[in-house]
Amino acid sequence: MDESSFQAYEDEIQALEEEIRLLTEQYEDIQQEESTFFSNEEILESMKSFQDETEGHESLSDLKAQLESLERELSFLTAVTGFHFTSHSKKTVEKTKNGTVKKHRLSGKCYSLSFQLEFQLLETPNSEKVSAVVSDLSIIMDSREDSNVSKFVSSTEERGDLPTFFRGISTYAKWHEHRRCTFLHFKAKYPDIVTLPEGLLGDFIILRSPKVSGFELMIVWKIHLDEEGTTTPVLDLLPKIPEQVVEQRMTTVESIPGCFRSLLRLFGIEAAIENLIQVLDSEK
Template sequence: MDESTFQAYEEEIQALEEEIRLLTEKYEDIRQESTFFSEEEILKSIKSFQRETQGETKGHDSPSDLKAQLESLETNLSFLMEFTGFHFTSHSKKTVEKTRDRTVQKHRLSGKCYSLSFQLEFQLLEMQNNEKVSAVVSDLSIIMESREDSNVSKFVSSAEERGDLLTFFRSLLTYAEWHEHRRRTFLHFKAKYPDIVTLPEGLLGDFIILKDPKISGFELMIVWKIHLDKEGTTTPVLDLLPKAPKQVLEQRMSVESIPGKFRSALRLFGIEAAIENLIKVVGSEK
């Protein structure tokens, strides 16, 4: 083989190697892009696959083992969503940098925790040293609908500064659970005492009003705030604001004493029992 022919083969090999390298990088970028669909879409896909499996042509046995695994997956997925309260609607990641010892990926994540929606964007640096892998979160950006609340805004800003995803999710779960607990409590009392309980701002509002249908102008507003500090600690704060015409003062207990008695009942009996007792007082006949 003469030198010119050898050189031509060498150049062709190098060109092929370069093409393989570019295709490999492109494949890795595509592979790294992932999307997490909602649990409804996942369950729909699972059920569709089950129907296709059951409709296999003759001569093929039904894969019962695979069917059992899919049913188990469906059950576990539903349980996980209900147990944690988190419903992730989308997730994508893209590799920004990758070497033998470090990988930098950019993540985008959105979802809901009970009734609270959130969107996250952050970079994750993974470093491997002596067979140990460490991860560092940076450039964390959080979007929440309830961030217009000054307390929530301070907490989100603090989480962004620290890049503390674990604390964010833990605190968000507790905060969202209190919101869900308040919603269910309001719904329970509205359904049980429709003539007394009103919800001017709906189930997602932070107060309810108790009205005595027999006495015009007599109202008790139960305010139920949910406080979230910048460290991620959630605290429910309840109070009572009375409103009554003058004649009510002669017929019932002093209106000024009702808030204090309500706060005492909260400490002694808890939220639901304290509200229940207050409603019974409002609806009782004198």
């Protein structure tokens, strides 16, 4: 064999070795990737479960009706809780005779609030059911800049308390959505009176009198979330009133914040704001 032929074989062998190396790296990356791929055992178990559930169905129409029913239930739960999950991935970290540890990643939105979760779940089978213990919980939220939310998230992470997280965020986000819709309603209904300096996602609105220059009422609407997941709306009124009006109606001016708090207790948020706007509109 001449030298050129030998070199050709050598080049081909090196090319094949390089290709094998690349394929090996790709395979290892796939094995390490956190994805929604399931193991063979999980696939077989899911198929068996599906077969068991469908044995009693007589036709495809029955399966379609069941699917539609499940979709309605999911839509109902989304409407009630506000949660919409956009992605979920998991991988098995450890598997022993005592249990299985799986790492989960979950992301979604609750109304307008986005979140990402990462945690490990230890599943331990027993004679009656599978118990699960959460550990290494990590939560990322856009609204964590709010000190109340930050404390709540930190407390939930330390305890690995997923139920409290979902319950607390659902109520907190629902109040945020309620505030946004309320601001939008009054801005659309009274565009000449209502101003939103920080937009619909801000925590206050300003009511400007169309008849008395410089007469403004700022309604501050905070949403407090404690470490146990309890949400409390906190509203107050800050008046900005011209000196001449103050001099003429000192007693009336001083009573405005107290009257607003009384309206809140008696009639609720929307009715209290509506009443203030009506008073401003009729003020001379």
